[in-house]
Amino acid sequence: MKRILFILPVVGFAVLLGVFFAGLGRDPRALPSAFVGKPLPAFQAPPVREGDAGLSNTDFQRGEPVLLNVFASWCGPCRVEHPVLMRLRAQGVAIHGLDWKEDAAAGAKWLVDNGDPYIRVGSDPTGRTGIEFGVAGVPETFVIDRHGKVRYRHVGAVTSDVWETKLRPLMEELRSEP
Amino acid sequence: MSAEVGQFALILALLLALVQSVAPLVGAWRRDGVLMAVGRQAALLQGGFVLLAFGCLAYAYVTCDFSTALVARHSHTTQPLAYRFAATWGSHEGSMLLWVLILAVYGAGVAFFGGTLRETLQARVLGVQGLVGVAFLAFLIFTSNPFLRLDPAPIEGTELNPLLQDPGLVLHPPLLYLGYVGFSVAFCFAVAALMEGRVDAAWARWVRPWVLAAWAPLTAGITLGSAWAYYELGWGGWWFWDPVENASLMPWLLGTALLHSALVLERRGALASWTVLLAILTFSLSLVGTFLVRSGILTSVHAFAVDPERGVFILGIIALTTGASLALYAWRAPSIRAGALFQPLSREGGVTLNNLFLTALTATVFLGTFSPVFIEMLNGDKISVGPPYYNRTFAPLAVPLLALVVFGPMLNWKRDEVRKVVQRLRIPLGVAGIVLLAAALFGGLKGLATAGGLAMSAWLIVGSFAVLGRRWWAGRAYLARSVATTPRSVWGLVLSHAGLGMLTLGITGVTSWESDKVLNMRPGETVEFAGRVLTLQSLEMAQGPNYEARRGILIVRGPGPDYSLRSERRFYPSAQSQTTEAGIRVGFLGNLYVSVGEESEQGVIVRLWHHPLIVWIWIGGFVMSIGGLVSLSDRRLRVGAAVKARTILQPAAAE
Numbered sequence: 125m126k127r128i129l130f131i132l133p134v135v136g137f138a139v140l141l142g143v144f145f146a147g148l149g150r151d152p153r154a155l156p157s158a159f160v161g162k163p164l165p166a167f168q169a170p171p172v173r174e175g176d177a178g179l180s181n182t183d184f185q186r187g188e189p190v191l192l193n194v195f196a197s198w199c200g201p202c203r204v205e206h207p208v209l210m211r212l213r214a215q216g217v218a219i220h221g222l223d224w225k226e227d228a229a230a231g232a233k234w235l236v237d238n239g240d241p242y243i244r245v246g247s248d249p250t251g252r253t254g255i256e257f258g259v260a261g262v263p264e265t266f267v268i269d270r271h272g273k274v275r276y277r278h279v280g281a282v283t284s285d286v287w288e289t290k291l292r293p294l295m296e297e298l299r300s301e302p
Numbered sequence: 303m304s305a306e307v308g309q310f311a312l313i314l315a316l317l318l319a320l321v322q323s324v325a326p327l328v329g330a331w332r333r334d335g336v337l338m339a340v341g342r343q344a345a346l347l348q349g350g351f352v353l354l355a356f357g358c359l360a361y362a363y364v365t366c367d368f369s370t371a372l373v374a375r376h377s378h379t380t381q382p383l384a385y386r387f388a389a390t391w392g393s394h395e396g397s398m399l400l401w402v403l404i405l406a407v408y409g410a411g412v413a414f415f416g417g418t419l420r421e422t423l424q425a426r427v428l429g430v431q432g433l434v435g436v437a438f439l440a441f442l443i444f445t446s447n448p449f450l451r452l453d454p455a456p457i458e459g460t461e462l463n464p465l466l467q468d469p470g471l472v473l474h475p476p477l478l479y480l481g482y483v484g485f486s487v488a489f490c491f492a493v494a495a496l497m498e499g500r501v502d503a504a505w506a507r508w509v510r511p512w513v514l515a516a517w518a519p520l521t522a523g524i525t526l527g528s529a530w531a532y533y534e535l536g537w538g539g540w541w542f543w544d545p546v547e548n549a550s551l552m553p554w555l556l557g558t559a560l561l562h563s564a565l566v567l568e569r570r571g572a573l574a575s576w577t578v579l580l581a582i583l584t585f586s587l588s589l590v591g592t593f594l595v596r597s598g599i600l601t602s603v604h605a606f607a608v609d610p611e612r613g614v615f616i617l618g619i620i621a622l623t624t625g626a627s628l629a630l631y632a633w634r635a636p637s638i639r640a641g642a643l644f645q646p647l648s649r650e651g652g653v654t655l656n657n658l659f660l661t662a663l664t665a666t667v668f669l670g671t672f673s674p675v676f677i678e679m680l681n682g683d684k685i686s687v688g689p690p691y692y693n694r695t696f697a698p699l700a701v702p703l704l705a706l707v708v709f710g711p712m713l714n715w716k717r718d719e720v721r722k723v724v725q726r727l728r729i730p731l732g733v734a735g736i737v738l739l740a741a742a743l744f745g746g747l748k749g750l751a752t753a754g755g756l757a758m759s760a761w762l763i764v765g766s767f768a769v770l771g772r773r774w775w776a777g778r779a780y781l782a783r784s785v786a787t788t789p790r791s792v793w794g795l796v797l798s799h800a801g802l803g804m805l806t807l808g809i810t811g812v813t814s815w816e817s818d819k820v821l822n823m824r825p826g827e828t829v830e831f832a833g834r835v836l837t838l839q840s841l842e843m844a845q846g847p848n849y850e851a852r853r854g855i856l857i858v859r860g861p862g863p864d865y866s867l868r869s870e871r872r873f874y875p876s877a878q879s880q881t882t883e884a885g886i887r888v889g890f891l892g893n894l895y896v897s898v899g900e901e902s903e904q905g906v907i908v909r910l911w912h913h914p915l916i917v918w919i920w921i922g923g924f925v926m927s928i929g930g931l932v933s934l935s936d937r938r939l940r941v942g943a944a945v946k947a948r949t950i951l952q953p954a955a956a957e
Contacts (some may be wrong), residue, residue, distance in 0.1 A: 126636060127632075127636050130575070130631060130632045130635045130636050131632040133579060133582075133583075133628045133631060133632070134625065134628035134629050134631070134632050137586075137624055137625060137628050138625070141617065141620070141621050141625070143675065143676060143679055144617055144675075145614075145617060146679060196688070198688060198689045198690065199688070200539055200542060203820075203909070204899075206820065207820055207822075207899060207900065207907040208900065211900075211902055211904075225688060225690055226690060237818075238820055239820070261688070262688070283900075284900050
């Protein structure tokens with residue numbers, strides 16, 4: 125019986141090694157883009173701001189392209205992109221937010237402290253809604269066209285550079301689409 | 303020319319490593335003194351040749367020899383000399399060469415300093431170390447050769463990643479590798495002991511200095527890495543639970559456990575097979591730490607190039623070293639004699655609890671780091687694990703461990719009594735209680751976590767010095783003498799534990815009272831923040847040696863004399879990338895952290911942070927590391943003259 129205890133480490137290690145070998149071929153940076161080109165999944169996220177309606181997939185039918193920004197107050201790069209989002213909002217770009225993997229109260233406090241660039245904000249404390257979109261981490265930003273279809277997915281902070289070279293041209297193109 | 307010399311030196315080192323792995327193992331088996339001596343010479347020579355190879359690469363970097371492919375990829379003539387030198391280990395190949403260099407130097411160290419070891423044990427340790435050396439030299443030469451030539455040679459190289467052009471980088475990887483690779487010695491001792499079938503107090507006494515020699519630089523390296531992330535990444539955070547950070551934290555946690563369990567093994571002969579297992583696992587996690595980020599299994603902001611072929615090689619090495627040693631453990635460890643018995647409330651019991659908590663913490667970090675891999679394997683979902691996971695799992699395990707730290711050294715070996723322990727600890731208990739009450743009165747119920755953190759810091763710092771107090775009180779009749787004869791290992795213990803208290807203080811301060819503000823500012827505008835008045839004095843272009851910068855200067859008026867802070871956004875034209883240099887005013891009570899961002903019509907975005915007490919995080923880390931070194935300086939003397947020292951040792955030593 126005691127001997128089994130000593131064999132345990134090597135058995136556990138063998139299992140681990142199998143997983144690593146199986147995981148070797150994949151590229152950790154390759155992210156699934158299954159939703160690009162497809163309509164948004166149906167979802168209903170509770171509000172972050174008190175007395176607000178939260179966020180659902182019907183909020184994207186505004187007759188114009190919308191950005192969906194997935195963020196969290198605990199995320200470093202979100203601080204980097206936040207001022208850029210504030211500026212975009214001031215310029216009239218439509219942005220919805222999804223507060224990912226934290227309590228709504230923490231998200232609400234963050235918006236009060238740092239400014240609120242979002243038209244609608246939903247809370248996703250468990251990350252379940254994020255899974256629907258295939259969110260791998262925060263921040264991520266999706267471009268959604270006027271028919272509610274996901275058209276582009278950006279992983280990482282939205283910097284001025286990203287906005288100018290990637291998102292803005294796409295948004296303008298979508299605006300002129302029928 | 304230097305590249306060819308380096309290449310040749312590496313091949314010779316590989317051949318010597320082969321000799322070093324075969325000769326002493328056969329020699330120890332046949333009790334052949336000549337073969338064992340060959341192993342020692344091979345280890346010393348191997349160290350010399352790897353050092354020569356490293357020198358050749360460093361020379362190529364410093365002289366900007368762009369005909370060497372690696373140099374062309376990570377160096378540039380405008381790069382300052384210090385960074386051209388540091389770039390030697392800024393790439394995958396170069397950092398592997400540094401890794402192998404440290405391995406070879408430790409091997410030579412065992413050959414050189416190991417004169418007091420049992421000859422067969424030393425031979426087997428060197429043999430195992432030779433095997434590890436063969437694996438990594440082969441990996442270096444066959445998959446990551448740093449000396450490949452480029453024809454025709456380019457006139458100018460590509461710059462090293464500007465994020466890495468920083469004094470932190472010059473020291474960070476060497477310190478980390480000293481730690482990671484240092485644990486290889488403990489690993490080799492463990493495997494050699496399993497071969498011999500003998501794990502005893504003498505073995506632990508030989509292992510402990512090597513563990514300390516790895517633990518102290520690793521502690522300093524992790525601390526430096528945290529400080530580097532703080533001032534260079536420009537996010538104002540000090541720990542991000544990034545896979546690379548976790549990879550260095552896991553061997554540190556297990557290495558700390560090893561340090562303590564080896565102490566019990568040395569003094570009481572208990573926990574023998576557990577200590578051996580810890581030694582194997584600690585080095586295995588070091589391997590995981592160095593390599594998984596290079597194999598493409600995990601990604602991170604610090605990750606090196608992903609290459610599946612290298613990944614297979616690396617996993618093969620891990621499979622062989624860890625797999626073979628664990629198999630050997632399963633076979634030989636059951637026959638290791640169980641040590642002396644002890645009561646639950648005793649020094650041994652305390653260390654056992656410490657080990658349980660540290661192992662559980664390691665498991666927590668391990669799961670957090672690798673669960674994305676496992677979960678994707680199971681159902682294809684991509685998930686990411688963020689700080690909320692660690693806040694819920696790591697913190698609840700770390701807090702009781704911190705509370706335990708003070709008890710450990712105040713417990714007697716074998717058995718103790720609750721009443722006597724409390725009596726011994728009445729001063730730190732009292733101080734912590736007063737701090738808790740005072741802080742809770744000021745902070746109210748909401749500030750209870752803060753009050754708890756402050757009380758814990760007081761408990762740790764005062765409690766660590768209580769060890770000295772108890773020792774000196776016992777010898778108060780000859781106070782000067784008992785102060786002077788306090789062993790360095792006791793000083794080391796006190797410093798390390800007190801350092802942990804400073805770390806706790808820093809973490810409590812910054813998590814409780816951190817404040818920040820983001821705003822647009824134009825030159826001349828003023829803002830009030832954290833009790834200070836900040837004015838953006840100027841915003842101008844500046845020219846560095848290999849970058850252009852947009853530099854903002856802020857004047858800070860507040861309590862104390864005025865000062866100015868400078869933050870830059872640097873653009874490196876040849877690397878085509880941008881970095882942010884934060885302006886930081888460091889103070890014992892708190893840091894003021896300023897970084898300038900994007901510019902727009904409304905002015906420039908300025909981010910302000912106030913981080914109370916944060917500097918104690920790094921002071922604590924370095925104090926812990928210094929504690930390790932102080933203790934090491936004692937150990938080495940004692941190992942050097944083991945027999946003599948024992949007679950001087952006082953029987954009632956309260957260490």
